[in-house]
Amino acid sequence: MKAWVNGQESMLINLTDRGLHYGDGVFETMLVTMGKIAMWPQHLARLQEGCRRLNINLGLEDILRQRDMILNKVTTGVLKLMVTRGISGRGYKISGDESPSLIWTHYELPDYPAAFFLEGVDTHVCRTMVSRNPALAGIKHLNRLENVLARQEWQTEYQEGLMCDEFGNIIEGTMSNFFAFKNNILVTPDLTAAGVSGIMRQHILDIARQKGITTEIRDIPIAELDTIDGAMLTNCLIGAWPVRSIDHRRYPIQPFCQSLQAHVATGRQ
């Protein structure tokens, strides 16, 4: 594993960084293949939107220069970029003049079995809720304790857990977005109050629309899992995984899913 802080190779950061104290920042997890970051413009746009909403002064030039430097050393794998508000004294108050910390880490590609992609995955509806707050919904911020707790609910019997909000609507997976197929319509949860607006989620929605598939963004109550025809999970590393089961419910792979899979780059390619 390699890491860079503000352009310098380092495994250490200043412990007064607000990323540590408050989770005061955002991040992106990106797929690198053949020396390029897949879907870079979309990752950058979400990072900028997250910083705008948190009022973090993200410098575009710094990011681009550091990205180019790192892509000279890294040609494949996973690149994670955290942008925190930077260092400060004690307390929630900011001056507005903080200088963001850009923290890049490089990891090997995860070694998911091909069967997850081809035959689907088994999933579980988590007891741990995802909380609702429109001020944080959609952005990929560093406050991820709910995901950490949800991921502790199983060991190896599932490949992913689904998380609901307080009202019992499916919002997302712990590390992925959720799609359901129902009556030839591709449905994905509304994320205006909770959840992370995934790059791959938007990409899949765009492709589906281009292919003439009807899409819906709306609440999906847990009870509706009994009446959907199939489901799919997406993120920028897995691409799209068919869902084979959600707890006791079993689903066939949808032709929709296979046809969408052909359009996404994944870590396994």
Place this chain on the structure above:
Amino acid sequence: MKAWVNGQESMLINLTDRGLHYGDGVFETMLVTMGKIAMWPQHLARLQEGCRRLNINLGLEDILRQRDMILNKVTTGVLKLMVTRGISGRGYKISGDESPSLIWTHYELPDYPAAFFLEGVDTHVCRTMVSRNPALAGIKHLNRLENVLARQEWQTEYQEGLMCDEFGNIIEGTMSNFFAFKNNILVTPDLTAAGVSGIMRQHILDIARQKGITTEIRDIPIAELDTIDGAMLTNCLIGAWPVRSIDHRRYPIQPFCQSLQAHVATGRQ
């Protein structure tokens, strides 16, 4: 400012620490006077409870040894202790064998004017909500973006902001707990779904009960701010501040508040 990581004086931590990546940890902010940590048993108990709920293996001996070492060097001020799950690879999943990071930072006492304590403070009801999640409610975890956002809603015109949940109930201040006085009853918000269960909040409740004051822990809808007789904010550094105003509403200082103030140690003593 001084800092120690796992007992060694340092200003740096490993950037793979899950405290940075996910806010995967808890913290305490403690008042040090005359070489002692005020209310140490209560801080330790909350820290242990937080670690238990997050499934972090906190070693009591390490904490006590590091505390004693630091109290040999620090006799007054603010001591903040963060306990994170420690370092790990990428992803929410934990092995369960992670070794927690104990990160201590020492700061000067905040220089709040005596008038805040004696004459009360002006406050504001924030637009930024505190989110509801029973899995995280009560503990002082490191996912504090909501507090950071709420604190950006004012500069110097207020001394504190009050935060409500999605249903419009007052939960707490950005850095304090909230008490209302109404019909000779001391009321404080129920924190089973949101908020931090303050050490000073519990101490005030205990003292009030010893003094024969009736206490209630229940929801306080925003609308009720128009019918309360007075209010108070508490934390371990400020002790108890009377609330002089909440936006346009003005309140007299309650004799209750003054009599409770006499029983709490604060940074100004």
